[in-house]
């Protein structure tokens with residue numbers, strides 16, 4: 255089914271009775287060339303690009319719940335390409351370009367809104383660091399503008415410029431960054447993959463692997479056993495759990511991250527504003543809600559909800575950055591499980607088990623990676639070679655020392 | 671969440687800071703193999719369920735505690751001092 259303004263208009267007149275389910279609900283077949291575990295953003299884009307870029311269509315995505323019910327539907331939807339380190343920089347740059355063409359590619363409105371991301375700076379040291387980061391982004395071909403305090407005032411006059419602790423000195427503005435509609439991204443790719451013949455199988459939890467002589471032959475699931483030529487994991491917060499079923503122990507810890515949304519308000523926040531020193535960031539959804547969050551809850555967690563201290567801290571930091579926040583009512587809060595890697599960067603690689611592949615360690619930043627993660631993982635699954643822009647996301651970098659520690663905080667997953 | 675510090679009694683989560691898996695207390699010997707060090711520094715079991723972990727009562731008596739906690743329910747199962 256194609257979408258058009260005319261179709262929306264017509265359905266409006268017919269009481270929206272003409273819409274049909276946009277993907278099939280198939281039963282699992284006995285064999286697939288490739289099985290992807292996890293029907294989140296990354297699993298769905300991987301299946302889509304396996305079909306689209308590599309012509310591999312005998313593919314199943316196995317999802318234990320419903321498509322898009324994991325982190326892809328729980329995040330704060332920020333999309334950006336403002337990384338410093340080679341290895342991350344080219345990957346997120348590639349991803350942002352895919353975001354820019356996504357709606358045309360999928361014929362689906364993912365509400366990609368490039369309203370800019372402003373990172374606030376409060377000291378000379380931070381201004382220097384942002385100048386360096388901005389230069390790196392521009393060398394990569396992306397955009398960055400270093401603003402002084404007046405520049406920040408012109409962009410977002412409501413901020414607390416004269417805070418005693420963190421007076422605002424300036425900021426780094428990344429104009430092509432912004433937000434997108436998270437669910438629509440999952441649905442758009444699901445529909446695209448289904449149209450290529452990929453089987454999207456929901457309520458199908460992978461409970462074990464069939465491994466013979468070090469080679470994976472398929473998976474055990476709650477809907478029976480399925481054989482496969484290759485198996486790719488893309489299970490985000492559950493990465494350690496699923497990998498453990500194949501006997502792997504990974505450089506990953508699972509942590510809860512919370513987010514919050516206020517009642518709907520008239521437009522007040524331009525794009526995304528981040529207050530790194532206070533661990534707070536905010537944007538405004540198209541419905542008008544202020545969407546904001548902060549740090550992890552700091553301890554290992556598999557509960558998709560958080561605790562009060564982290565919530566309290568986010569509110570305090572928010573009040574410190576934009577005092578007018580105190581006039582808004584909080585509508586709701588939620589949490590998701592983050593697959594925090596030991597250096598804060600992801601893994602897209604083969605594993606010691608032949609034909610079994612790993613995509614994980616996305617930490618709190620895997621939404622913006624969604625299209626490029628699938629693009630590069632599909633490349634790896636199809637060709638057995640890492641894609642050039644994801645070639646440093648190796649599993650053995652923790653052994654060889656080629657870490658990608660963007661924050662420079664060492665092997666402390668809750669500090670990245 | 672409250673943690674029952676053996677020295678101070680049940681105290682609010684805000685008073686404690688988290689280090690991670692309790693195995694971090696068992697440092698390999700200086701001449702241990704590179705593989706042992708790689709395991710110690712980077713690899714984690716990361717279980718969904720009971721997890722032995724290290725917390726410090728940073729805003730209290732500053733004792734290091736070995737806590738068993740369920741990572742799915744956040745229930746604290748046991749607390750003892752490390753030595």
Ligand SMILES: Cc1cc2nc3c(=O)[nH]c(=O)nc-3n(C[C@H](O)[C@H](O)[C@H](O)COP(=O)(O)OP(=O)(O)OC[C@H]3O[C@@H](n4cnc5c(N)ncnc54)[C@H](O)[C@@H]3O)c2cc1C
Pocket residue numbers: 291292293294295296297316317318319320322323324325326327328329330331332333458459460461488489490491492496511512513547588589590591592616617618619620621622623
């Ligand atoms: C509160 C919050 C805010 C965030 N904000 C941002 C942001 O602003 N920008 C950004 O870039 N990123 C953000 N993130 C991170 C981002 O959401 C994740 O990194 C990303 O969504 C992870 O990839 P995914 O979409 O594939 O994961 P998921 O959607 O979690 O997909 C994994 C899927 O695997 C399934 N699964 C697990 N185990 C099994 C099994 N055994 N068998 C079958 N299926 C299984 C799960 O049910 C799940 O659907 C945020 C996350 C949270 C929680």
Ligand SMILES: [Zn+2]
Pocket residue numbers: 675676677678679727730731732733
């Ligand atoms: Zn104490």
